[in-house]
Every structure is written in structure tokens, then in C-alpha cells.
Amino acid sequence: MLRDKICPECKSKGLVQDYDRAEIVCSNCGLVIEEGILDMGPEWRAFDSEQRDERERTGAPMTYMIHDKGLSTEIDWRNKDVHGRDLSPRRRAQVYRMRKWQSRMKVSSSAARNLAFALTEIVRLSSHLKLPKNIREAAAVLYRRCLEEDLIRGRSIEGMASACLYAACRQCRVPRTLDEISEHARVEKKEIAKDYRYIMRELGFNLPPTNPMDYLPRFASQLGVSPAVQRKATEILKEAIDRELLSGRSPKGIAAASLYIASILEDERKTQREVSDVANVTEVTIRNRYKELQDELGLQVEI
DNA sequence: AAGACGAAAGTGGTTGA
DNA sequence: TCAACAACTTTCGTCTT
Numbered sequence: 504m505l506r507d508k509i510c511p512e513c514k515s516k517g518l519v520q521d522y523d524r525a526e527i528v529c530s531n532c533g534l535v536i537e538e539g540i541l542d543m544g545p546e547w548r549a550f551d552s553e554q555r556d557e558r559e560r561t562g563a564p565m566t567y568m569i570h571d572k573g574l575s576t577e578i579d580w581r582n583k584d585v586h587g588r589d590l591s592p593r594r595r596a597q598v599y600r601m602r603k604w605q606s607r608m609k610v611s612s613s614a615a616r617n618l619a620f621a622l623t624e625i626v627r628l629s630s631h632l633k634l635p636k637n638i639r640e641a642a643a644v645l646y647r648r649c650l651e652e653d654l655i656r657g658r659s660i661e662g663m664a665s666a667c668l669y670a671a672c673r674q675c676r677v678p679r680t681l682d683e684i685s686e687h688a689r690v691e692k693k694e695i696a697k698d699y700r701y702i703m704r705e706l707g708f709n710l711p712p713t714n715p716m717d718y719l720p721r722f723a724s725q726l727g728v729s730p731a732v733q734r735k736a737t738e739i740l741k742e743a744i745d746r747e748l749l750s751g752r753s754p755k756g757i758a759a760a761s762l763y764i765a766s767i768l769e770d771e772r773k774t775q776r777e778v779s780d781v782a783n784v785t786e787v788t789i790r791n792r793y794k795e796l797q798d799e800l801g802l803q804v805e806i
Numbered sequence: 807a808a809g810a811c812g813a814a815a816g817t818g819g820t821t822g823a
Numbered sequence: 824t825c826a827a828c829a830a831c832t833t834t835c836g837t838c839t840t
Contacts, residue, residue, distance in 0.1 A: 696819090751830070774809060785832055790811070810839075817832070823825090 614650055617660060621646050624664040624689075631687040632679055634672065641671035645702070654705050658698060662690040666698035670710070678713045680755065682783060715749065715758035716740050718782070722762055725781040728771055735765035742800050752792065756784045760792030 590598065622643055629639045645667040649655055655663050665688040672679045685692035703710060716737065723733040739761040743749060749757055759782035766773040775786040782789075 693818095753831075756831080775811095776809075786810080787812085787833085788831060791831085808840090811837080813835090813837105815833085817830105819828105819830095821826100821828085823827105 617655060618647065618650060621660050621664040621667075624661055625668055628665060628668050628684070628687055632668075632683060634668075634677070634679070638668070638671045638675050638677060641674055642668040645670055645706075648706060649702060652705060654702060658701075659690060659694070661688065662694045662698045663702070665690060665695045666702055669695060669699055670702060670708070673710050673713060676714070676717050678717045678754075680783065713754045714744075715754040715761070716744075718755060718758040719762065722758055722778075722781050726762065726766075726773055726777060728762070728766055728773065729769070732762065732765045732769045732771050735769050736761040739764055739796065739800065743796060746799055748795060748799055753784065753788070755782045756788045756792045757796075758782060759784055760789050760796055763789055764793055764796060 625639060625642045625646065628634075629642070642664075646664060649663060649667065665684055669679065669681065669684050672684075681692050681696055685695055688695060702708070719733060719736055719740070723736070736758075740757070743757065743761070759778050762782075763773065763775060763778045766778070775789050779786045779789050
């Protein structure tokens, strides 16, 4: 399937995985398409068929997606042997013990599988979103807690993993919007939001609403404005927070509006369109917010 | 021509019965 | 579960630079 992909640079087919350097590269022009891929192959090498037989254990690694893969042992619940005869008391006690251990093993190994799968999803997402390591760690810790509290059952691992990452971003005050997360996630925004609320409720977390301030640095750099504008926007935001103008408004919109005003005040005017693009809100929202800010803070912004 | 403006209708999420 | 509601979006015509 990889070979059918077309290199965006030279338009030729033939992408290959370079496992030693964990990259997907074009065999024609050498363009690195993706870094940090995972090697799904066996970790040993065989130089002839004898070695292969010797080293092969249970075949190729199984996918984490499918529970069990039929590899685990089943112990019948009836106290009969293969001929249908009753077991001796001694034998029966043994079977009881085996059953008990069997079920314990199953629980722990399925939890481990679940965790392994969730962690790869968290790693995948956070590398797409270019999130720092500490956020990944925080998300992983959160997910482990969800597993311990048995919150995953009945929900999709992908959804819960994405929700944990979203929560970790907010905890660490490096907010990514739900839109940004769901753009790369394998589940819909709706589900992530639902799972997020669920996790917060069940774990007794009480994260404050996102502070518009946390969006400023990212928006400012995407907009390409000077630090002066960012500083000005911060001032405006502080003032707005003091006057409690934020309640009920989307943090993105407020962050965008303050940047817009700041850009005008600092003579680095950006259009509403440009600002709305980086913040992913409409121009109308920016207009409404900046009107409010202007009125309430008594700023005279000459257009 | 591009940007800003604002009205009006539509959308998705929250809240409270 | 449903309706009411506020915030936000979409769309579009008009005004300003």
C-alpha cells in the first residue's frame, strides 16, 4: 500500500520505509515523508530458513486492535473431563485454581493491550500536533488513571486517548482546540468532547475554562506579528479579564479580537480575515468581540 | 478591488423542566 | 427527552478606503 503512494515532491511512486532511521522516504528523490514511524515487523533477523524456524515464535506480531486474536487459552466452566465424567474432588479444586488464575491473566493482559494501543495513539497524535514530551506524558498518566478507574469500558480507546491528550493540553496550559485534535484523531470531535467531559467528571477534575491568554503566543506567531503586538494584546486581555468580559464567550474569539486590536494600535495592522484564519473563528465573531472590548475598555481604535 | 460592517437566518451545544 | 436559549457561523448587501 505504501508503494502505491505518490511522492509529493517528484510525483513518482515508490515510497519505502527506512526502519533504521524510522522514516518513510521516497525511493526516487529521497524526500522524507514521515518521521518517527513504528516498526511493525519482528525484532529479529533470519539469514536462512533454519534460523527462521528457530527464531519464529508465534508468527508476526498481532494487531492490538483485535482482542485476544485467539491466542489465549480457554478453560471450560463445567467440572467434567473430556469424556463427560465428573472430576475427582482433588482435580476439581485444581481446575478452580486454574480458572481463577486464568481470568486474572486475561484481565491484566487485556489491560496491557489496551494501554499499549492507547499509548501509540497518543504518541501519534501528539507528534502530528507537534506537542512537547511532557504533554504526552501527562496524557499517558491520565489514560492510566482512566484504566485503573475502569472508565474505558464501553468507549473507544481512540476516543479516550484523544480526550486524555486534549485534557493534558489544557492542564499544561498549552491549549489545542478540539478542532485541532479531532483533525488528526480517528474519532469525531463530538466523541472526544463527550469523553473529555466524562473523564473530568469521573476523575473529579475541575479544569477552569481555557484562558484566552494561553492562545496568544501561538496565534501571534502564526500571524507573524511583533512581540510588541503580543504584549499589547496581553494587556488588553488582562483588562478584559478584570472586568469579567469573558464569561460565555469563546476564548478563541477573545484572543483573536485582542490581537486584532493590538495589531491596529501598534501600527501593524492585520485584516480581520487574517486573524480569523489563524484563530479559526469568523470575522463576524472578531467584529462582535472587538466592539465589546472597544466599548468596555474605552479604547479608541481608529479604523 | 479589498476590507469592514451589520442584518438576518441557520447551526450545534448547553441547560432546565 | 424535549424545547428554549445564547453564542457562533454563514451569507449577503452596503459602505469605505
